[in-house]
Amino acid sequence: MRTRFILIQTSHAGNVGAAARAMKTMGFDDLVLVAPRWANVLRREETIQRASGALDVLANARIVETLDEALDGVTHLCATAMIPRDFGPPTRTPREHLEPLAESDPPQHVGFLFGSERFGMRNEDVYRCNVALSIPADPNFGSLNLGAAIQLIAYEWRLALGGFPLNESVAPTQAADAKAVAGMLEHWERSLVQIGFLDPEAPKKLMPRLQQLFNRAQPTPEEIHILRGIAKSMADTRKGAGSADTPAAPSK
The missing domain is CATH 3.40.1280.10 (SPOUT methyltransferase, trefoil knot domain)
Incomplete structure (x- = not known):
């Protein structure tokens, strides 16, 4: 034509x-x-x-x-x-x-x-x-x-x-596998307990809800890495705050 x-x-x-x-x-x-x-x-x-x-x-x-x-x-x-x-x-x-x-x-x-x-x-x-x-x-x-x-x-x-095909703005990403998501959630559970947000004696439905949230989000391996880094930082910050609250030993 x-x-x-x-x-x-x-x-x-x-x-x-x-x-x-x-x-x-x-x-x-x-x-x-x-x-x-x-x-x-x-x-x-x-x-x-x-x-x-x-x-x-x-x-x-x-x-x-x-x-x-x-x-x-x-x-x-x-x-x-x-x-x-x-x-x-x-x-x-x-x-x-x-x-x-x-x-x-x-x-x-x-x-x-x-x-x-x-x-x-x-x-x-x-x-x-x-x-x-x-x-x-x-x-x-x-x-x-x-x-x-x-x-x-x-x-x-x-x-x-017929138009022209659209150019993808970014390369398509691949979701992290179930094992990586489960490992990240275990890491988050430990950190949430350490910072006092999650009571292990009465966890209610927090972790299942987080599981569903991340199932919907389908995070990539890179995002899983970021989320685990956040969990580690939360726990490390709590530990540092705990150390600062400990009274100093009396001087001799």
Whole structure:
């Protein structure tokens, strides 16, 4: 499934850079600019700064004079328009339209068409499209920055295509075995007795409750090590306090 993002008469260089960044984050790299305000827009400092490293998308981008040139090879064209046009293509939300489009057979060469920041899309350009995608924004304030609109459409299209796998923030951990948990609980029981928190003559349900707590928590071996260290520190602190409370031997 090939994908092209087409920007018509873009007036702000920064929006071209933002478009490149939005595309790259979703894995797309075919950008075509139709008669932008600046002939050197792909090399302007503001464009490069707003691209935030998506320089390969800028390097691959093309500038053409007409929409016909930009549409070469495109078989399914999507306009992005807030207001439906009379006699225009059907208006749908991105998710409603793009999910079935991603499963089309044979695969389409999809184009997403974005109008100028100053005057949006002309009716005649919308009429050329198969669908008008309307982002379901607040109807009282539906105006989106061009870069933001491209990011939303790129995200919805990538989602329809299957998305990217999530990267685990940390390596998966393995729970400590039952023997290690039992040893830690025995250590805690001794320390709790030593500090006076647990009465061995009337233990009640303290240790079974702690057993259930750690069964639910499924501590790792490293966490078991930490918990045993805490138990040792509690007992050592109690011993030190006991020594300090012992009266000193009378001097001779």
